[in-house]
Amino acid sequence: MFALCDCNNFYASAERLFRPELQGKPIVVLSNNDGCVIARSEEAKACGIRMGDPEFLVRDLIKKFQINVFSSNYVLYGDMSERVMHQLGRWFPRLDVYSIDEAFGWLGGINNLNSYVPKIRTAVVQNTGIPVSIGVAPTKTLAKLANKLAKKYNGVLVLDTDEKIASAVKDFPVHDLWGVGRQYYKKFEALKIETVAQLREMPEMWFKQNMTIMGQRMYSELWGRPSIPLDEIREATKGITVSRSFRNYIESPEILSEALTLYASRLAEKLRAQGLRCMYLQVFLYTNKNREDHPQHFPSHTHKLLIASNSTTDLVSIAVKVAQKLFKYGIKYRKAGVIATGLIPESELQLNIFSDHDGGKKDTVSAVLDKLNLAYGRGTLRMATEGFEKKWRLKHEYLSKGYTTRWSDIIKVI
Amino acid sequence: MIRTFENRAEQKISGFQSPAADYLEGRLDIASTLVVDPHSTFYFQMKGGALSSIGIHDGDILIIDRSLNPEHGAIVIAFVNGNFTCRIYQIASKVPVLKNDNDVIFQTEINTLQVWGVVTSICRNVLPKSLKTGKYRHVCAL
Numbered sequence: 001m002f003a004l005c006d007c008n009n010f011y012a013s014a015e016r017l018f019r020p021e022l023q024g025k026p027i028v029v030l031s032n033n034d035g036c037v038i039a040r041s042e043e044a045k046a047c048g049i050r051m052g053d054p055e056f057l058v059r060d061l062i063k064k065f066q067i068n069v070f071s072s073n074y075v076l077y078g079d080m081s082e083r084v085m086h087q088l089g090r091w092f093p094r095l096d097v098y099s100i101d102e103a104f105g106w107l108g109g110i111n112n113l114n115s116y117v118p119k120i121r122t123a124v125v126q127n128t129g130i131p132v133s134i135g136v137a138p139t140k141t142l143a144k145l146a147n148k149l150a151k152k153y154n155g156v157l158v159l160d161t162d163e164k165i166a167s168a169v170k171d172f173p174v175h176d177l178w179g180v181g182r183q184y185y186k187k188f189e190a191l192k193i194e195t196v197a198q199l200r201e202m203p204e205m206w207f208k209q210n211m212t213i214m215g216q217r218m219y220s221e222l223w224g225r226p227s228i229p230l231d232e233i234r235e236a237t238k239g240i241t242v243s244r245s246f247r248n249y250i251e252s253p254e255i256l257s258e259a260l261t262l263y264a265s266r267l268a269e270k271l272r273a274q275g276l277r278c279m280y281l282q283v284f285l286y287t288n289k290n291r292e293d294h295p296q297h298f299p300s301h302t303h304k305l306l307i308a309s310n311s312t313t314d315l316v317s318i319a320v321k322v323a324q325k326l327f328k329y330g331i332k333y334r335k336a337g338v339i340a341t342g343l344i345p346e347s348e349l350q351l352n353i354f355s356d357h358d359g360g361k362k363d364t365v366s367a368v369l370d371k372l373n374l375a376y377g378r379g380t381l382r383m384a385t386e387g388f389e390k391k392w393r394l395k396h397e398y399l400s401k402g403y404t405t406r407w408s409d410i411i412k413v414i
Numbered sequence: 415m416i417r418t419f420e421n422r423a424e425q426k427i428s429g430f431q432s433p434a435a436d437y438l439e440g441r442l443d444i445a446s447t448l449v450v451d452p453h454s455t456f457y458f459q460m461k462g463g464a465l466s467s468i469g470i471h472d473g474d475i476l477i478i479d480r481s482l483n484p485e486h487g488a489i490v491i492a493f494v495n496g497n498f499t500c501r502i503y504q505i506a507s508k509v510p511v512l513k514n515d516n517d518v519i520f521q522t523e524i525n526t527l528q529v530w531g532v533v534t535s536i537c538r539n540v541l542p543k544s545l546k547t548g549k550y551r552h553v554c555a556l
Contacts, residue, residue, distance in 0.1 A: 020493040020528060086453040127454035127481045129530075404456060407552075412461040413476070413491060413498040 001113060001160065002140050002230070003105040004147040005088055005124075007081075008131040008155075010101035011039035014080045015070050017129040018403045018411060026067040030055055033245040034071055034397060071396035075378075079404045083128045091120040096230045104140055106230050118156050131155070137165065140228045141221035144178040145169065145196065165224060169196040179218055184211060196222065240278075242267045243337020249288075250333045256285075257320045258387035263338050264312070264319035265383055269373075271310035271340055272366060279308045279342030281315060283322040286335040297333075299326040308344050311366050315340075316383050448535055454481040456531060458491055458498065464514040465489075465500055474538045475554055476500060478531035484510075493528040494519060500533065 007013060011029040016022045026043035030036065036054045047065040049058055055069075062069060081100045089095045092105030110116055117136055124132050135146025137159040149168055150157035159165045174180055174188050177196055187210060193199050200222045207215035217227040242263040250256050260283065271278060284300035301322050309315065319338050327333075372381045401409035449455045460474040468489075470476075476491070484490050484503040492501050492512050501512040501519075512519045539546065539554040546555065 020498075020530070021496050083453045123481075127451075129480060407457075410457045410459055410475075411498050413458045413500045414462050414464060 001107040001110075001136055001138055002143040002226070003092065003107055003117065003120075003134055003136045004098075004140070004143040005103050005105060005120075005132050005134045006147050007084060007101040008133055008151065009039060009041050010081070010130065011070075011072065011077055012041040012044070013130050014077050015068075015073070015400055016041065017080070018400070019068075022068055026065055027070065028058075028062070028067055029070045029072055030398070031072060032396075033247065035245065038072065069398045071399040073400045073402075075402050075405050076400065080128065080130055084124060084130050084132065087124045087127050088120070091116075091123070094230055104143070104230055107136065113158050113160060117158055118154075121155050125155075136160070138224040139221040139226045140230075141178050141218060142168075142224065145172055145176075148172075148176060162224070166197070169200060169222070172196040174199050177218075179214065187211075238343070239339050239341040240267060240270050240274075240276075240343070241337055241339045242270070243284075243335060243339075245335040246333070250336075251329075251331070253324055253327045255387070256323055256327055256333065256336065257385055259336055260319045260323045260338065261316050261383050261385040261387075263336065264315040265386065267338050267340055268310055268312040268315045268366065269370065271343075272370060275346045276340075276343045277308035277310045277346055278305070278315075278340035279344065280304055280340070281318050281322070282339040282341065283319050283326065284337055284339070285323070285326055285333050287332060288334040291332075294332055295330065297328060297331045299328075301326055302341075308342070310346070311363065312369055312383065313365065316385065320385060448477055448537070450479060450534070451481060455479055458500070460500055460536075464516055465502070467515050468502065470500065470536055471538065473555060474536045476533045477535045477537070479534050480531040482532040482534070484529050484532055489533040491530040491533065493530060498530065503529065 012027040015027060015029065022041075024043065025041075026047050026049075027039075027041040028037045028044045028049055029039035031038045034055055036052050037049055037058065038051070040049050040051065044065075044067055047061055047067060049061060049067070061067065077100060084101075085095070085097050085103055088103055088105060093108060093110075094106040096104045098104055107113060107116075113136055117134055121132055121134050124130070133147055133150040133155045135143050135148070135150045135157050137143040137146045142159055142165060146157045146159045146168060149172070157168070159168055172195055174193055174196055175185050177199070180188070188194075188199065193202070200219075202219075204216070204219050207219040211218065220227040244259075244263065246259065250259065264281075280302050282300060282302040284298070286298055287294055287296050289296060303318050303322050305314070305318070315338070323336065369381055373379065403409055403411060456478045458476045458478060460470050460472060460476060462472055470489070478491055482488075486503070486505045488503045490501060490503045490512070492499055492503075494501070494512065499512075499514070501514050504511050504513060506520075510521045537554045541550060541553065546553075
């Protein structure tokens, strides 16, 4: 049996844990740069706020219903996610963390699931303070479906018999089914297939012909035959990106360099954390395409490194150099980013016969950088080109504190 | 601050092998006795003297474990009247109450006592002011 565990309205729940007075009150969390809504509490959903709504469009609703607004505090969410996943890991023989707030667990060899699974939920909710829902079924697709329904059943739904599965799929809308995108939904719509029960009744051949291998898998999964294995080890990533919008437009090359220094540093950190080096570094700039009165410019350049690297100094100097070449005066840039591709594991580094490789020295510098920044907080030690004023820095007016990651931010009690 | 003792000073001088090399154990680290489970542990800080009668003073760092259920006599973090507070949890004639030096709150007064977690221990810097300088400024003092 598979389980899908999912944190309910994760970002909003994490914020609420440290602000209990917001229990029962609407909360929304905004994306980077306070752009659009990326998480809502149940109460905020009821106020008519939709996922992805731009902040300026819902400003009236926020005022009207006195919705509590938060900027995304990824430091907090990251720590809370790690806590939840660790707690879950103690209950499942195997766990595949699927996203920041979701994990598939394998429950092979465990009997009496109907008493075991509620225990998992109780423990996780108590120990972390984050509400979770758990759906259990013979396949991942059905577990995902059970999870969506679980919210109605105290957060736990175990589909361990054919009857229970049949009644769960009976009214379940196909567009909420895992793996159904717009393309497939159109096909279903044309055939007037609205519920998963109806879909399941289609002949297997139809799935094969209309939905390729994915369809065949879906068919088996819906009938309780596991066809999607638990991926404990994620496929190697093909590219890693760090990109942000700026608070204000950037019109000077110096300030652009500051921003790219930070992004490239962050990228190098990410690469090192995953034990990878990159062969190519792509740098791109965007203007605001919604402003038709502004001249538009979307330059991008991919630089090939002589030797694959993950050192902060290397990536920063390349990113800054490339950005300077891309930059044009008189253009208002809105967003920039760096993408590392051609990723190879650190251990498989190939040297170039003509280059004077001082990788050892740089590796030491990077290691010291990582250690200090882990111990004293991100950004303690950084490249000077990052600047101090950071006028371009993201907008996060409603940022909550690092309650679990910074001593200066822990909550004072009376 | 995160401290890791992953690297012990190893003898790098050739020819000399520490006679203790085969007997190394991890050095004591206070975190291992204060924190039972880091994944359910949180930290708060006491402000004011509402619990000075039981020796919890202004500025003390409180270590909270959410996995524990409150029982009679436990010191807990509870949410009272819109504030996080540190209180003593007691059962008075079968009714849970939250006490501090100033007042007593009965569960019957508010629908449910919102207990956030149980305080397992407290940490305090006991240095005199003259020694609380340099890197010792932040020992248990935020």
